[in-house]
Amino acid sequence: MxxxxxxxxxxxxQxxxxxGQEDNEELKTRVYVDTMGPESHNKVRGYGHMVTPNMVSYASSSSSTSNSSRKLS
Known part of the structure; x- marks a missing residue:
């Protein structure tokens, strides 16, 4: 990165x-996904080979959502 x-x-x-949002892993994951954009080609960024979006909760919920349509609020 x-x-x-x-x-x-x-x-x-920050x-x-x-x-006023709580600093926790869920918030950090949301920021990561929104910054990096949706996953593509059935791979999950940062998880290595053979991991698909349906194996990772944040990726499976964001894989069909474009970065431009997601808001951090």
Whole structure:
């Protein structure tokens, strides 16, 4: 992951925390998915080979949702 992407995710996370959302793993996962975009080609980014979106809860719920239609609010 690039430094720019990491900085974007940290900034988005900080904004959400400052707006009153609880800093937890679910929020961090939402920020990651929204920053990186939906998974493609039946693979899940960061989980290695042979892992499909239906094996990972956040990916299975976001795989059919485009990044532009998801909001962090």
């Amino acid at each position: 690039s430094e720019r992407t990491t900085a974007t995710m940290k900034g988005n996370l 904004t959400l925390i400052e707006s």
